[in-house]
Amino acid sequence: MSIKRYIANKDNTITNAFKDNLITRASGSNMGASDILEVFSIYGQAFTSSLEKARVLVQFPTSEISADRTNSNIPASGSVNFVLKMSNAEHSSTTPENFTLSVHVVTSASWDEGYGIDMETYKNTGASNWISSSTGNAWNTEGADYLTSSYAKHVSFDRGTENLEVDISDIVEDWLDSSIPNYGLLVKLSGSAEDGSLEKSFYTKKFFARSSHHFFKRPSIEARWDESIQDDRGSVIKSSSLAPAAENVNNIYLYNKIRGNFRDIPGLKEAPHITGSHLLVQFVPSLGTAAVTASGPTLNVPTTMLSNQLTYVSASSAYIAARKSSETGIYKVQFAYSGSQTTLYDIWTKREITGDSLIVLSQEGKGTSGNTSVDFSGVTGVTSDTSAFVSGSATVYATLNIRVTGTPSQNEQFTLQDHAGTSKTFIFKTDNSTFNDASNLDSGKFIIGIQGAGHTHEVARRLSLAVPASGLEIEKSSFNLDHNTDVYTQLYTGSSFSVSSDLSDSHYPTPEYVVNITNLKPSYHKEEVANFRVYTRSKDWQPTIYTVAKNAAPVNNIREGYYKIKRQADNYVVIPYSTGSTPSFSKLSYDVSGSYFDLDMSILEPNYLYEISFLRKDDNQYVEQKEKFKFRVDP
Numbered sequence: 001m002s003i004k005r006y007i008a009n010k011d012n013t014i015t016n017a018f019k020d021n022l023i024t025r026a027s028g029s030n031m032g033a034s035d036i037l038e039v040f041s042i043y044g045q046a047f048t049s050s051l052e053k054a055r056v057l058v059q060f061p062t063s064e065i066s067a068d069r070t071n072s073n074i075p076a077s078g079s080v081n082f083v084l085k086m087s088n089a090e091h092s093s094t095t096p097e098n099f100t101l102s103v104h105v106v107t108s109a110s111w112d113e114g115y116g117i118d119m120e121t122y123k124n125t126g127a128s129n130w131i132s133s134s135t136g137n138a139w140n141t142e143g144a145d146y147l148t149s150s151y152a153k154h155v156s157f158d159r160g161t162e163n164l165e166v167d168i169s170d171i172v173e174d175w176l177d178s179s180i181p182n183y184g185l186l187v188k189l190s191g192s193a194e195d196g197s198l199e200k201s202f203y204t205k206k207f208f209a210r211s212s213h214h215f216f217k218r219p220s221i222e223a224r225w226d227e228s229i230q231d232d233r234g235s236v237i238k239s240s241s242l243a244p245a246a247e248n249v250n251n252i253y254l255y256n257k258i259r260g261n262f263r264d265i266p267g268l269k270e271a272p273h274i275t276g277s278h279l280l281v282q283f284v285p286s287l288g289t290a291a292v293t294a295s296g297p298t299l300n301v302p303t304t305m306l307s308n309q310l311t312y313v314s315a316s317s318a319y320i321a322a323r324k325s326s327e328t329g330i331y332k333v334q335f336a337y338s339g340s341q342t343t344l345y346d347i348w349t350k351r352e353i354t355g356d357s358l359i360v361l362s363q364e365g366k367g368t369s370g371n372t373s374v375d376f377s378g379v380t381g382v383t384s385d386t387s388a389f390v391s392g393s394a395t396v397y398a399t400l401n402i403r404v405t406g407t408p409s410q411n412e413q414f415t416l417q418d419h420a421g422t423s424k425t426f427i428f429k430t431d432n433s434t435f436n437d438a439s440n441l442d443s444g445k446f447i448i449g450i451q452g453a454g455h456t457h458e459v460a461r462r463l464s465l466a467v468p469a470s471g472l473e474i475e476k477s478s479f480n481l482d483h484n485t486d487v488y489t490q491l492y493t494g495s496s497f498s499v500s501s502d503l504s505d506s507h508y509p510t511p512e513y514v515v516n517i518t519n520l521k522p523s524y525h526k527e528e529v530a531n532f533r534v535y536t537r538s539k540d541w542q543p544t545i546y547t548v549a550k551n552a553a554p555v556n557n558i559r560e561g562y563y564k565i566k567r568q569a570d571n572y573v574v575i576p577y578s579t580g581s582t583p584s585f586s587k588l589s590y591d592v593s594g595s596y597f598d599l600d601m602s603i604l605e606p607n608y609l610y611e612i613s614f615l616r617k618d619d620n621q622y623v624e625q626k627e628k629f630k631f632r633v634d635p
Contacts, residue, residue, distance in 0.1 A: 002227045002585040003575060004074055005603045008210040008219040009061045010113040010184065013038045014144065015054040016130045019122055022046040026122030027130040027142070032114030035212040036089055037219070039101060039187060040204040041194045051196040055143060056207070057111060057128060058086075059184030060221050062175045068223075069176070075326040080225040081583060082172040084153075084185070086164040087217035089206040095160040096202035102190040103153040103164075104146035105171055106183040109133040111144075146186045154190055160205060172221065215605035216567075216574060226583035227327055227598075229253060233494070234592035235557060237502040239338040252281070252346050253591070254322070254331040254492060262329030265491065268350065275355035275455060279322040279491075281333040281348050285341045287493065292344065296320035296335035322348065337499060346494040352487040357404045357460030361467060362397040362476040363389055363419045374400060376414050379428070381406020381456065382463070389419075397475050403482060404460040407453065413445060418473040426466060435462035436469040446470045457481060497592075512539035513558060515614055515627045518594075523632040526606045534588065534595035534614070536561075560617040561588040563597055568609040568630065575603075577615045579622060588614075606635040 012032040016025050022045065031038075042052040065082075068074045084103065111133040116124030127134045131142055139145050151174075153166045164187070175182040189205075192198050208217040232250040239248040256265055269276040282291040298321055322333040333346070374389070376382045385401040398419065408428040417423040425445045432449030434440045440447045448466045453459045457479075464479040516535045524530050538556045563586050565575040578586040588595040604610060612629040615622050 002225050002583070002587075002598075003603060004068060004223040004600065006060050006064055006221045006223070008058050010057070010059040010111075011037055011210050011219055012057045012111075012113050012128055013054055013119065014057060014128060014130045015052070015122070016142070017042065017052040017054060017122070018046050018050075025052075025130075028125045028132075029118070029122035030114035030116035030124050030126040030129050031119050032112070032116055032126075032128070033211060034117045034119055035209050036119060037086070037187075037207040037209045038119060038204055039189055039207075040096075040202060041189050041196070042201045042203050043196050043199055045201070049196065049199075053143065053189070053194055054204070056187040057106065057144060057184055058187065058210075058219050059106075059111075059182065060219075062172070062182045065172065065221070065223070066176055072328045074223050075225050075227075077173050077176075079326045080169075080223050081167055082169045083222045083224060084164065084166050084168045084219075085222055086187070086207040086219050087214070088161050088163050089208045089212075089217075090161070091204070091206050093204055096157075096193075096205060097160045098158060099160070099193045099202050099205075100154050100156050100190040101164060101205070102188055103155070103166060103168065104148065104186045104188070105151045105180060106144060106146050106186050107181075108140055108145040108183070109137060110183055143188075144186050151180075157205070164207065168221070216572060224578075224581070224583055224585040225326065226585060226587055227325075227589070228584065228587040229325070229327075229330070229332075229589040229591065230559065231589075231591040233497045234555065236337070236344075236497050236499050238499050239336045240502060243502070245336075248336045249334050250336065252333050252335070252494070252497075253325075254333075254348055254494070256329040256331065256492075258329075262327065264324070264329055265331070265350070268324070275353055275457075277350050277352045279324075279331055279348060280319040280351050281322050281335075281346055282319050283335070283337070283344045283346055285344060287345060291319075291347075292337070292339050292341055294320060294335040294337045294339075296333065297323075319349070319351075342499050343496050344499060345496050347490060348492040348494070350489045350491050352489070353481065353483075354405075354485045354487070355456045356482045356485040357457045357479055358482040359402040359404065359460055359464045359477065359479045361389075361400045361402065361416075361464075361474055363399075363474060374414070374416060376402070379412045379414050380408045381459070382408060382414070402460075402463070404456050404463065405485070406456055407450065407459055416467065416472060420473055422472060424470045424472055426463075426470070436465045438469055438471055511618060513537065513556065513616065513625065514539050515625045517612065517629045520629055520631060523634050524601050526601050526604070526633055526635055528601045530599050530601060532563075532597055532599065532612070533593070534561075534563075534597070536595055555592070555594045557590040557595060558588070558616045559590070561590075561595060562586050562615045563588060564613045564615065565599070565604070566611050566613070567605070568611050574610070577622075579615070579617075601633050604633045606633045608633060 016027045019026050037056045038054050040054045074080050111128040114126045118124045132138050151171050155164055155166050174180045189202055193202050208214055210218045212218055230251050231253045233252055236250045256263055267277045283294050284291050320333055320335050322331050325332050373387045374384050376384055383403050389398040389400045391398050410430045413427040415425045426448055427442050427445040429447050429449050433451040434449045450459050460479045464477045468474040468477050513536050517532050518535050519533045536558050537554055562577040564577050566573045575586050578584045588597055609632050614625040
């Protein structure tokens with residue numbers, strides 16, 4: 001299910017057009033109950049340079065969108081697009097060409113829809129209208145209050161009969177998080193097409209309103225996202241020098257389904273973080289054996305105080321970082337494998353990063369211990385591996401390992417001495433944030449300010465920078481997370497999968513496929529969310545008596561396929577192939593059992609028959625399958 005549709009809960013046309021007498025304006029007229037919405041500008045009809053305008057107000061139920069996000073029916077912000085859709089209404093009047101409509105955020109006032117229907121003589125009055133947002137409440141500016149530039153969208157029309165379709169994701173997201181109030185949208189002619197400067201009329205552009213009997217043509221916000229899953233467990237390939245790097249990447253998924261419901265694994269961080277648990281995967285040829293080497297994403301842990309990232313490679317190079325998909329309880333790992341094994345198991349492990357950090361100090365002098373002891377016993381959360389710098393050699397600097405596992409308290413202190421015999425005492429201050437200023441002293445003691453540090457890694461960073469800033473002869477001071485303190489917990493072992501070589505052909509292949517929906521029902525309820533399992537195999541498969549008796553027919557997944565839904569009665573396309581769209585909302589998923597997709601029947605009009613078609617990408621061409629599948633939606 002990659003589409004949800006939200007129908008407008010209010011709409012209205014407001015106008016300052018002249019009535020039939022061309023003297024009185026219809027600025028107080030209301031058309032809120034009409035099944036048509038209208039946008040126009042009329043120049044010079046009543047007198048030279050007279051100007052008449054009509055605009056559309058439309059509002060949508062963001063509470064429904066918010067509820068769907070809370071219930072995980074639509075993805076989080078950034079993973080879903082919201083598209084405003086308004087359908088052209090054909091009419092017998094003139095239709096303008098080559099114009100632009102602009103969509104604006106309505107501000108300052110809630111408005112009433114009203115009950116008027118007369119769009120010809122403007123006999124129905126009431127609010128909202130050109131002058132007032134509601135009864136007794138005038139707009140600050142006639143024609144509605146709106147943001148002129150912020151959030152503005154502009155849509156060009158060539159023939160004039162096109163539908164309006166524009167991405168308004170930024171507006172909807174800001175409605176949802178209350179950055180701006182939801183007073184709806186204003187649709188109007190843009191700039192010179194409305195202001196009369198072109199000295200011509202643009203009459204008239206009409207859309208279907210929310211009260212229209214045309215189910216699919218009512219104003220709507222369509223939530224679109226790509227929830228497709230390309231699970232290669234049944235078709236993992238060995239890396240080949242003949243293939244581009246991207247084609248050598250395999251995807252394996254973990255579906256965390258608990259008692260019939262998908263659930264997120266507790267305690268995992270959504271993104272890499274200095275502390276917390278992360279999901280890693282390794283591959284073994286058989287259970288209990290050592291992991292093989294596979295290439296894939298490592299865990300890059302960003303620090304909140306630094307502009308750079310800590311490249312935090314796993315303790316074993318055999319671990320690959322996994323990530324959560326946009327769907328609840330579904331996790332993905334990407335990897336490439338070039339080894340000799342033909343069967344592998346995937347082992348999913350939770351790795352808890354404690355946040356403990358390691359500082360390595362190197363003295364400027366080589367082959368010396370520094371002739372001093374180091375004692376952190378009076379400092380909370382800071383220790384050293386040795387009681388003094390460890391002697392190097394004639395070519396190796398003496399070093400000291402300092403481990404930070406907590407946050408020191410106010411006024412805790414320690415002393416360091418360099419190879420030249422210079423000593424410095426350092427004091428931690430929880431009410432000070434300065435840590436690398438040699439003039440920032442407390443009775444001669446160098447202050448390491450840890451105010452606002454937030455976590456132990458930031459404490460380590462400030463300590464590692466403070467020591468060389470103090471004037472001690474330190475050649476190098478480095479710090480990083482201490483991976484030796486991490487905790488690994490094995491969560492899940494996947495079923496074995498085969499690794500095959502994707503061999504090149506010695507002839508030009510022309511693949512053909514047989515497609516079938518194996519679980520298709522004759523009808524579905526309008527509130528149902530149906531899962532369609534799509535079986536695909538190569539058309540040239542030739543079973544023998546042995547394969548028929550012993551094996552199920554093979555599954556040959558189409559790596560890039562799409563579905564289309566159209567109403568059978570009039571061939572109206574409800575969901576198109578999303579080949580040119582971002583996100584690709586009608587892309588098929590696949591796993592070891594074949595392809596599949598989910599469909600929310602509530603977006604379809606009941607009491608009609610619908611047809612499913614499939615499209616596959618063959619290299620750079622798209623090929624539509626001949627097979628068609630029909631079902632009905634019941635009320």
